[in-house]
């Protein structure tokens with residue numbers, strides 16, 4: 059029987075880890091993801107999992123151990139945040155290229171300096187081009203559910219790609235809310251046993267990882283990674299529907315909230331979408347045709363679905379919780395690119411919000427909608443809640 | 447996605463002609479360093495002097511390329527230049543100075 063608990067995003071993720079019972083977890087704690095590993099270490103100490111829990115001396119070693127364990131054929135999970143994620147940077151493209159499935163609880167936190175422990179998406183966005191799947195969760199329930207779904211996505215024979223399951227640091231990771239847990243057997247049946255291809259421990263079929271590929275074949279191997287991402291776009295829906303059949307909860311790649319007949323839409327990711335959806339309801343009551351498009355899957359980016367959802371709108375505003383200093387912020391760049399490719403030339407306002415944990419208030423969403431409605435559209439980046 | 451999923455399939459394909467043929471992730475099926483001639487890298491050559499050698503095996507332990515050859519009685523018999531890349535570790539660790547490093551040019 060499913061059971062409900064009042065819990066946090068971190069603890070919900072750790073509970074998913076307990077139920078998945080991965081073969082290997084190698085981790086080095088960092089705020090705000092520490093709780094995931096702390097809770098999981100309790101499960102290890104209490105004998106609730108059979109996991110080989112490897113405590114290492116740095117995040118770089120943690121992810122290296124994860125990649126090698128996955129290459130050996132193990133089911134692998136870990137978690138990190140911010141500068142810890144940054145220290146892993148060198149190994150992420152290796153995991154992507156080696157096609158080593160890993161489910162990674164990424165608790166979003168701003169990357170220092172200035173040192174700051176609170177949420178923004180600068181840590182995960184800096185890793186967007188290295189061949190990992192990125193899922194961004196709105197709440198603790200989604201973080202729990204996504205950890206379980208991600209195992210299937212990551213280990214699928216046609217995908218074989220590591221997955222970041224992102225949740226907003228403190229806002230989601232430490233906020234307490236009701237979460238429905240499935241029973242252990244349901245989760246275990248859903249994830250099954252990992253059937254590894256090219257496992258290093260398969261001594262009857264020896265393979266070497268990490269071989270040289272110079273100008274003759276490097277390009278081709280990258281092309282294969284692109285194919286794996288295309289497959290992830292294709293196969294995601296089936297996995298999401300199968301997950302729905304066991305949980306009753308369905309998570310599409312993009313979450314269209316009252317967008318269908320909307321004229322003005324805010325595009326946003328993760329926890330801030332809760333506030334935006336509330337404002338949508340309030341403004342709908344006043345007669346404004348507004349909607350919220352939440353991007354759950356950022357890599358692979360669901361270009362077609364996004365373009366279809368925004369087609370024919372009068373104007374949209376994209377909220378990025380991240381900068382690309384001196385350039386265009388990551389989410390708005392994707393949205394503009396998707397629209398341009400679909401022949402849409404509607405105004406797209408770029409709004410930066412929430413850096414370093416700056417609060418995002420419903421009033422901000424309303425102001426952003428009112429600008430769209432009043433036709434105050436400009437290509438320049440706007441800064442929401444900045445002291446100016 | 448590579449269409450080649452294991453080393454048995456790889457054998458029949460030979461040199462990849464399209465991206466789908468390249469082993470996934472640049473993995474090498476059934477590969478081994480056995481046939482890799484690291485000796486080509488060598489610019490200085492260890493020369494072993496049988497008279498001074500006491501077969502303490504320190505060089506054998508430290509050699510990174512399995513280049514110190516040993517007979518069935520555990521006696522050092524020489525250096526395998528197919529693998530020896532001339533790092534000089536053996537000469538450094540030898541307590542009897544039985545290995546001398548000399549420029550490859552001397553043997554040209």
Ligand code: SF4
Pocket residue numbers: 492508509510511512513514525529530531532533534535536537
């Ligand atoms: S020079 Fe280096 S590689 Fe060659 S035999 Fe000595 S230790 Fe081995």
Ligand code: SF4
Pocket residue numbers: 494498499500501502503504505506522536539540541542543544545
């Ligand atoms: S280290 Fe020197 S003495 Fe010892 S086995 Fe090698 S060559 Fe001989």
